[in-house]
Amino acid sequence: MIEDKNQQRTSLGNLGEFGLIEHLTHDITTSNVGTLKGIGDDAAVLDFKDKKVVVSTDLLVEGVHFDLAYMPLKHLGYKAVVVNVSDIYAMNAVPTQITVSIAVSNRFPVEALDELYDGIKLAAKIYGVDIVGGDTTSSQKGMILSITAIGEADADAIAYRNGAGSTDLLVVTGDVGAAYMGLQVLERERQVFQVNPQNQPDLDAYSYLIERQLKPEARRDIKEILKALDVKPTAMIDVSDGLSSEIIHIAKQSGVGCNLYEEKIPVDPQLINVCEEFNLDITTVAINGGEDYELLFTIKMEDFEKIKGNPNFTIIGHMTQESEGIHLITRANTKIPLKSRGWNALQNESEE
Amino acid sequence: MIEDKNQQRTSLGNLGEFGLIEHLTHDITTSNVGTLKGIGDDAAVLDFKDKKVVVSTDLLVEGVHFDLAYMPLKHLGYKAVVVNVSDIYAMNAVPTQITVSIAVSNRFPVEALDELYDGIKLAAKIYGVDIVGGDTTSSQKGMILSITAIGEADADAIAYRNGAGSTDLLVVTGDVGAAYMGLQVLERERQVFQVNPQNQPDLDAYSYLIERQLKPEARRDIKEILKALDVKPTAMIDVSDGLSSEIIHIAKQSGVGCNLYEEKIPVDPQLINVCEEFNLDITTVAINGGEDYELLFTIKMEDFEKIKGNPNFTIIGHMTQESEGIHLITRANTKIPLKSRGWNALQNESEE
Structure with a gap:
């Protein structure tokens, strides 16, 4: 043949x-x-x-x-x-x-x-x-x-974005920021590869981050877990553009404010190590990174006991009156307005 | 200011x-x-x-x-x-x-x-x-x-593509081929414009063809008309890739053959004139043109009287046993196998 x-x-x-x-x-x-x-x-x-x-x-x-x-x-x-x-x-x-x-x-x-x-x-x-x-x-x-x-x-x-009450708790599943750092690691490796194609990268220290970027999973388990706990989210959104951006969506559409606590934001240990390596601020990455595909939702305050201590969930803040605005409360207890970084590819693109 | x-x-x-x-x-x-x-x-x-x-x-x-x-x-x-x-x-x-x-x-x-x-x-x-x-x-x-x-x-x-029976009649709404010729006229005008931008084209003779290309309409009226006539299509498809291609879809998926009669295919008078001007065969354009967005469907033979003479519909052929194949019966009464021209943009595209 x-x-x-x-x-x-x-x-x-x-x-x-x-x-x-x-x-x-x-x-x-x-x-x-x-x-x-x-x-x-x-x-x-x-x-x-x-x-x-x-x-x-x-x-x-x-x-x-x-x-x-x-x-x-x-x-x-x-x-x-x-x-x-x-x-x-x-x-x-x-x-x-x-x-x-x-x-x-x-x-x-x-x-x-x-x-x-x-x-x-x-x-x-x-x-x-x-x-x-x-x-x-x-x-x-x-x-x-x-x-x-x-x-x-x-x-x-059905949980819409606009159902959050002004005393509701803010909850996120899993951890955030890892997918973004996975992309940074991959981008760096590509540049190394371009300079030296013989280089065999050891990516073990970044395995979780890279997997979050290349093979993210959606939280198909959450609906059943919440149902079993008898908790109905008052508002819900998935974390695609970044935690910060999603919080603003829920708050604005629900007509409420929000306090997000920096110390509560769940991050993976790998994220902490790699942020240090890249000299990036962990919280900045965690709230702006995006592509986490975790679920962000609000629950009534009386549901606190049902969620508390559950490894699937982290209570990261609470909603407030709309007039109080949308803020990050830092570890140093200062209030910083949350900004929506969103997706800016249109701005970055050069004219043809 | x-x-x-x-x-x-x-x-x-x-x-x-x-x-x-x-x-x-x-x-x-x-x-x-x-x-x-x-x-x-x-x-x-x-x-x-x-x-x-x-x-x-x-x-x-x-x-x-x-x-x-x-x-x-x-x-x-x-x-x-x-x-x-x-x-x-x-x-x-x-x-x-x-x-x-x-x-x-x-x-x-x-x-x-x-x-x-x-x-x-x-x-x-x-x-x-x-x-x-x-x-x-x-x-x-x-x-x-x-x-x-x-x-x-x-x-x-609901009318699927695979419901046509081997003795069903084949019906099309409106007329076919006009959208394709509209595109040919527009393409020619663009070439004229590139040579002489001052040229003011008179497109009156092509108005129907151009409208069929630039502003086609879907047949939202047909469902109600058929219901009023008490006719349920046994199979149905819209004419997007061309009459020939759509007939083959219905016949193959229904496991039947088809005879399409050239003399029955409905075309607009403008199409006839412009095909002469462009030296194109009317039937070739009508059955391969595509983008007509008319509806092609089959009905049971006993519904013939309900459809007959209705200005919305033209009976253009009939289904046959699968073994008889799918043919165009020409005005000269010769049988030509129908071919699916389909959409060939992938073939026409040059390598990057």
């Missing part, structure tokens, strides 16, 4: 649109009873009976939201799903279906899309969502991913 | 992400009773009670699906919505909500996005859908639009 050196690179053009969709989706099955029709028609058909339907969508652009230099395609596919189902969990709802649209330039062979889809399919399996539709097309430059997540909830369980 | 010559160009960076979203969406209200929560939370919340939920999504990429040289932004926004709600109508369902995600490079000022959103909001109003969410971000190059449409239907009304 003649060996084909390019056998691992199948050009997208060889398959054509319909061939590519068939190639990528032929092994996708559905498992939710509410998924009446998935891929293969003009639209998916879903049945929610008497549940409310929850819908969220995200657009991820290469060079803006991800860098394929350190984000393996399988991880990217996985993360794209996680980011979306996280928004559904942030409504105190359960994701049930996703649609996946992808635009890619011809520089990607079919095998690259297979890698990406492997990650998407793995995440769909782990989070129990059916892939029910999408669109596959070409781009002029780079890769663009658009995922829409659909979920369900009982009407009285 | 000092006149600001740049007052019509507000840079995206000036607003930032949250400012831009607020700017674009502050006047969006919802009108469907099933829209419990629209823009402004992690996800939208929708109530479909005992209806089935129908979901479809499309990704539109500048330079692949649209060319801003002849597509005004307002029209682009309008068309992007139409393309999506058309998929919902193609399920014999009613669209109720959309999400809108946009990625743009910095070359677009805020006013350009306003134009785009004006078209999106106009279409949303005309088609009665609520804009309930989305994402606004930056791209490295050009504009990318991702729209997801959500609709509702009674379970027994």
Whole structure:
């Protein structure tokens, strides 16, 4: 047999649109009873009976939201799903279906899309969502991913951003800031690699941070834990843009103020070590970092005893009257107004 | 007052992400009773009670699906919505909500996005859908639009692609091929303009074709018309990739064959004239053109009398046993196998 050196690179053009969709989706099955029709028609058909339907969508652009230099395609596919189902969990709802649209330039062979889809399919399996539709097309430059997540909830369980009361406690799951520092470590390693490609980096000391960046998980467990504790969040949001930014969303939309206590903010020991190494302030990283995909929520004060000491939760502050503003209370007991750093890629982008 | 010559160009960076979203969406209200929560939370919340939920999504990429040289932004926004709600109508369902995600490079000022959103909001109003969410971000190059449409239907009304029987009649609404020829006219005018910018084109003879390309409409009327006639389509699809391609989808998914009669294919008189002018075969354009957003469906033979003579519908053929294949029967009564031209942008794109 003649060996084909390019056998691992199948050009997208060889398959054509319909061939590519068939190639990528032929092994996708559905498992939710509410998924009446998935891929293969003009639209998916879903049945929610008497549940409310929850819908969220995200657009991820290469060079803006991800860098394929350190984000393996399988991880990217996985993360794209996680980011979306996280928004559904942030409504105190359960994701049930996703649609996946992808635009890619011809520089990607079919095998690259297979890698990406492997990650998407793995995440769909782990989070129990059916892939029910999408669109596959070409781009002029780079890769663009658009995922829409659909979920369900009982009407009285849904937690909006605007329900926080002025005496509510502010709670966050897990720890924050690690995903951001993971990105800093990866960026540094890339620069080292560019100078010396022979260098074999030892990343053990950063494993947690890198995993939080490359393979984040959404908090699918929280809804059930809160239900078992008989706690209903009065407001909830997921930590994607950064703790600070999310607190401001809840406070402003609820018409209340907030005091966030620096000493209470949960961070991983690795974060502390690496912040020292990078000469960065831990709290600045923890409140502005983003991409943690933890859940931030408020609860009524009388629920304090139910949450207290639970390893899944940290009470990091309390809401106040709106007139008191939104502040970080430092370890030195000074009050600093919280700022929304948000996402500033539009500002950083240079003119074409 | 000092006149600001740049007052019509507000840079995206000036607003930032949250400012831009607020700017674009502050006047969006919802009108469907099933829209419990629209823009402004992690996800939208929708109530479909005992209806089935129908979901479809499309990704539109500048330079692949649209060319801003002849597509005004307002029209682009309008068309992007139409393309999506058309998929919902193609399920014999009613669209109720959309999400809108946009990625743009910095070359677009805020006013350009306003134009785009004006078209999106106009279409949303005309088609009665609520804009309930989305994402606004930056791209490295050009504009990318991702729209997801959500609709509702009674379970027994939904028309899938795979329900056609082997003796069913094949029906199309309106006429086909015009949108494709509209694009050819616009492309020619652009080339003329590049040679002689002073040239004032007279496009009256092409008005219908150009409108079909720049401002297509989805067939929101068909569901009610069919219901009034007591006709339930056995299979249905919208004509986006071209009549030929859509017939093959229905036939293959239904496990049947098809005879399409050339003499029956409905075309507009303008199409006939312009095909002569461009020296193109009318039937080739009509069956491969695409972007017509008409509905193609099959009905049981016994419904023939209900449809016959109705100006909304043309019976263009009939289904057959699968073994007979899928053919065009020409005016000269020869049988030609139908081919799926589909969408070949991936093949046409050059390597980066």
